[in-house]
Amino acid sequence: MNRAGLLFWSTVLAVAVFLVDVLTPLEGAVAVLYVVVVLLAARTTRRDDIIAAAVGCVVLTLAAYLLSHDLNAVASPALCALVSLAAIAITTGLALKNQAATRRLAAQARLPNLSHDMIFVRDRRGVITFWNKAAEETYGWPAEDAVGRIADELLQSTYPDQRQAIEAVLIATGRWEGKVEQRTRAGLKLTVDTRWALQHDHLGKPIGVLETHTDVTDRVAAHAALIQSERRYRRMFDASRIGVVEEDWTGIRTSLGALNVDGNGLGNYLARNPDFVRNARGLARITDVNPALQKMVGARSSSIFIESVDKLLGESDRTFLCALVAFANGEPFYEGETELVGIDGRRVPVLFTITFPAEDDRNVLAFVVDITERKLAQDTLLAAQSELAHASRVATLGELSASIAHEVNQPLAAIVTSGEAGLRWLDREIPDLEEVSAAVNRVVTEGCRAGAIVARIRSFLKKAPADQDVLAVGEIIDDAALLVDRELAKENVTLAVEVAPDLPPIRGDRVQLQQVLVNLLVNAGQAMSEQDGPRIVSVLAGLTEGDILAITVKDTGPGIAADDLARLFEPFFTTKQDGMGMGLAICRTTVESHGGKMTVESSPGSGAVFRLRLPVIQQLTLS
Amino acid sequence: MTSPTDKRNSPAQSSPSAIVLIVDDDAAIRASMDSLFRSVDLETRLFASPTELLDSPLPDRLGCIVLDVRLPGVSGLVLQGQLTRKGVDFPIIFMTGHGDIPMSVRAMKAGAVDFLSKPFRDQDMLDAVTSALERDLRRRSEAAAKGDLRRSGY
Numbered sequence: 001m002n003r004a005g006l007l008f009w010s011t012v013l014a015v016a017v018f019l020v021d022v023l024t025p026l027e028g029a030v031a032v033l034y035v036v037v038v039l040l041a042a043r044t045t046r047r048d049d050i051i052a053a054a055v056g057c058v059v060l061t062l063a064a065y066l067l068s069h070d071l072n073a074v075a076s077p078a079l080c081a082l083v084s085l086a087a088i089a090i091t092t093g094l095a096l097k098n099q100a101a102t103r104r105l106a107a108q109a110r111l112p113n114l115s116h117d118m119i120f121v122r123d124r125r126g127v128i129t130f131w132n133k134a135a136e137e138t139y140g141w142p143a144e145d146a147v148g149r150i151a152d153e154l155l156q157s158t159y160p161d162q163r164q165a166i167e168a169v170l171i172a173t174g175r176w177e178g179k180v181e182q183r184t185r186a187g188l189k190l191t192v193d194t195r196w197a198l199q200h201d202h203l204g205k206p207i208g209v210l211e212t213h214t215d216v217t218d219r220v221a222a223h224a225a226l227i228q229s230e231r232r233y234r235r236m237f238d239a240s241r242i243g244v245v246e247e248d249w250t251g252i253r254t255s256l257g258a259l260n261v262d263g264n265g266l267g268n269y270l271a272r273n274p275d276f277v278r279n280a281r282g283l284a285r286i287t288d289v290n291p292a293l294q295k296m297v298g299a300r301s302s303s304i305f306i307e308s309v310d311k312l313l314g315e316s317d318r319t320f321l322c323a324l325v326a327f328a329n330g331e332p333f334y335e336g337e338t339e340l341v342g343i344d345g346r347r348v349p350v351l352f353t354i355t356f357p358a359e360d361d362r363n364v365l366a367f368v369v370d371i372t373e374r375k376l377a378q379d380t381l382l383a384a385q386s387e388l389a390h391a392s393r394v395a396t397l398g399e400l401s402a403s404i405a406h407e408v409n410q411p412l413a414a415i416v417t418s419g420e421a422g423l424r425w426l427d428r429e430i431p432d433l434e435e436v437s438a439a440v441n442r443v444v445t446e447g448c449r450a451g452a453i454v455a456r457i458r459s460f461l462k463k464a465p466a467d468q469d470v471l472a473v474g475e476i477i478d479d480a481a482l483l484v485d486r487e488l489a490k491e492n493v494t495l496a497v498e499v500a501p502d503l504p505p506i507r508g509d510r511v512q513l514q515q516v517l518v519n520l521l522v523n524a525g526q527a528m529s530e531q532d533g534p535r536i537v538s539v540l541a542g543l544t545e546g547d548i549l550a551i552t553v554k555d556t557g558p559g560i561a562a563d564d565l566a567r568l569f570e571p572f573f574t575t576k577q578d579g580m581g582m583g584l585a586i587c588r589t590t591v592e593s594h595g596g597k598m599t600v601e602s603s604p605g606s607g608a609v610f611r612l613r614l615p616v617i618q619q620l621t622l623s
Numbered sequence: 624m625t626s627p628t629d630k631r632n633s634p635a636q637s638s639p640s641a642i643v644l645i646v647d648d649d650a651a652i653r654a655s656m657d658s659l660f661r662s663v664d665l666e667t668r669l670f671a672s673p674t675e676l677l678d679s680p681l682p683d684r685l686g687c688i689v690l691d692v693r694l695p696g697v698s699g700l701v702l703q704g705q706l707t708r709k710g711v712d713f714p715i716i717f718m719t720g721h722g723d724i725p726m727s728v729r730a731m732k733a734g735a736v737d738f739l740s741k742p743f744r745d746q747d748m749l750d751a752v753t754s755a756l757e758r759d760l761r762r763r764s765e766a767a768a769k770g771d772l773r774r775s776g777y
Contacts, residue, residue: 410649
C-alpha cells in the first residue's frame, strides 16, 4: 500500500473510531483503537505522518470526551480518555524511534551501491539476496533480475580451485580470496579479483556470503601480453644463431654529457682522445649475452662477459668510436664490422648492429653475426685478386718488355753482327771495302730502325687512354678508405674522413684516382707504424677558390726530412727499405693528367700533408 | 767485346767446303750474318722462312743450320723435327730474341748444338758454327764407316 492509501485508511479509521466513541455508549475503551491509526500512518515511514496522525488522534479523543461528557464528569470516562491518550503517546514514541532506526538502516544499505566493485550477497545455497549498482552496470543484470538467482549459474563462474575446497576454506576461516572468471550478460568474459566474507547470525550460524569483485580483465590481459612478449624475446635471445649482447649505456650517457662537445665535433674529439674511447668501452656494461654469442667467443656461460664491452672488443676496434657518435646523436642504431676477442684470444670477425632504444640506455642491444668463414673466403678472394692483379701486371710488363726486346733486338743484332762482319772484312789480308761499306750501311739503317721502334713504343705508351668519367669525390674517397681499411687497422691507424656536402663532380679515371688515394693512405699508415703517439690519417675534401676541389691527406707521423721533401716525387726516389720509388711519382703524374696539382708539406715531427687540387666540372647552365 | 785486331779463329780453315744455312725472317739479320760467315770464307745460303728451307733441295755436304726460333708459320723446334724426318741431319744452332730457358732446354734436348740470344758476339756464333761443323763431320764419317761395314757384308 502506498502512502496516500495508508493516509486515507488511517483517516477513515480515525473518523470511524471517533464516531463510535461519540455515538455509542461504549465508554472510553474504543479510543484505544487510535493506536491502530498511528501504526498505519507509521507504515509510511515518514516522521511527519506519524506526528500528524498522533496529533489528530489526540484531538479526536479529547473532542469525543468533551462531546459525550461535560467537564464535571471526571471519574471513569476521564480515566478512559487518559488511558487512550497515553496509548497514543506511547505508540507514537515507539513508531518515531522505529522510523529513525529504519532510516539509518536504509542509508547503510545504500553504501554498497557507491562502491566501484561489484558487490552481492548470497545465502548458503548460493541464491543472490543483494546486488549493488556496480554489479548491475558491469554484469548487465538489474538487481530485480539478479536477486533470487543462483550466483554461480548466473555468472558462469570458473574458479581456480575446486568449488568445495574453496567453500571449506570459507567456512574454516570466514574468508576467501582468488581470481575468478565470470561472464557478463552480454557474454563477455571477465577476470575478477574476488573476496568473500562469511556472514553469521547472532547465534554464530553462517547465513550468507558477501562477495566483492574487482574487474582486472585489462590488467590481466596486459600482464599476459607482457609475459608473452618477454617469452618471445627470451626464445629469440636463447635460440637465435645471431649473437645478442645486452648492454647498459647509462654510464656512457653521463660521461658523454659531461664532455660538452656537440654531435658534429664529437667524431674528431674522440679520434684525438683515444683514452676517452677506451674509458667508454669500460662503461658499456654487459648485462647478458645469449648462447650464440657465448659460442662465438668460446665461453661456457654468459657470466664470463658480464662485465664490459672492453673485454669483448679487439684492441684494433674502431667501430666503437663510431657507435658512440651515433649514440650521442640520438640515432636509433649503428652498423659495422669489427673483431671480437674470444676467451682463448682468438679473433672473431663479425658484422654487428647495435640499437639504442630512445630513453632507455639500460637496454642497448647489439646483434652480432660471425663472419669468419665469409671473411676467410673474402680474404682468399682478395689474395687471389691481388695475386692476379700482380701476375697480370707482371705479365703485361713481361709481354711488353718481351715484345720491346724482340722489336729492338732484331736491329740491334743486325747492327752488332754487321759491325763485326765489317771489322772482319777490314781485317782480312786484302780488306774488302765493298763488303765493309755494305756492312756499315746496314749498321746505319738498322740504327735508325731501332730508333724508330723506340719512338713508336714511347708514343704508344703515352697514348694509353685514361677514362673520363664523371666522378663523385666522396665515393672515390670511400672506396679508397675501404681498400685500405684492413691495412690501416693492422697498423692501429684511425682514419677520419670529412667530405664537405654537395661537392661538384670531377672528371677522370676512377681507378687511377683511387690508386692515388690508396697510395697516400698506405704511405701514411706505414709512416706511423712504428711510433707510439696517435696514429691518425685524416682525409678532408672541400672546394677552394670556387672551382678547385681540394683533397688533403694528413697524417700524424714523423714527417719528412727537408732533403727528402724536395726529391719526393722523383721516380725511383724512396725512403722505404723495399720501396720502388714509383708510387708518388705515378701519383703526381696521375693528378697532373687530370689537370690537377699535387703538393706536399711537412715539418719533421709534425706529420706530412699531401694536397691534391683537381678542377671540378663546370656546371652547365642554360641561361 | 772482341777487338777487331784479335787473332780470329776462323772455322773456314778447318772445313773449307762447309755451308751454313741461315733461316731468319729479318732481311737485315740475314744479310749481316751472310756477311759475317763469308768474311771467314764460309759458304752461305739464306732462307726467309722454315717453309722456304723445307721446300728447297738441300745439298748433301758438310754444313749446319742457324735458325731463329721465333719464326712465323712453323716454329724452329717443329722445323727441326720435320728436317729430321726428311733425313736432313744438319746440326742446328738456334737464335732467339729473348733468352728463354724452357725453350732452350727443349731445343738442346731435340738435338740443337747451341743456343744463342740476339744480339750475340760474332766469336760466339763462329765458335758455335765451328763445333756444329765438327759434329757434322764426325756424324758423316761414322755414317760412312757404317756404310762401309754394311757394304762389306757385316
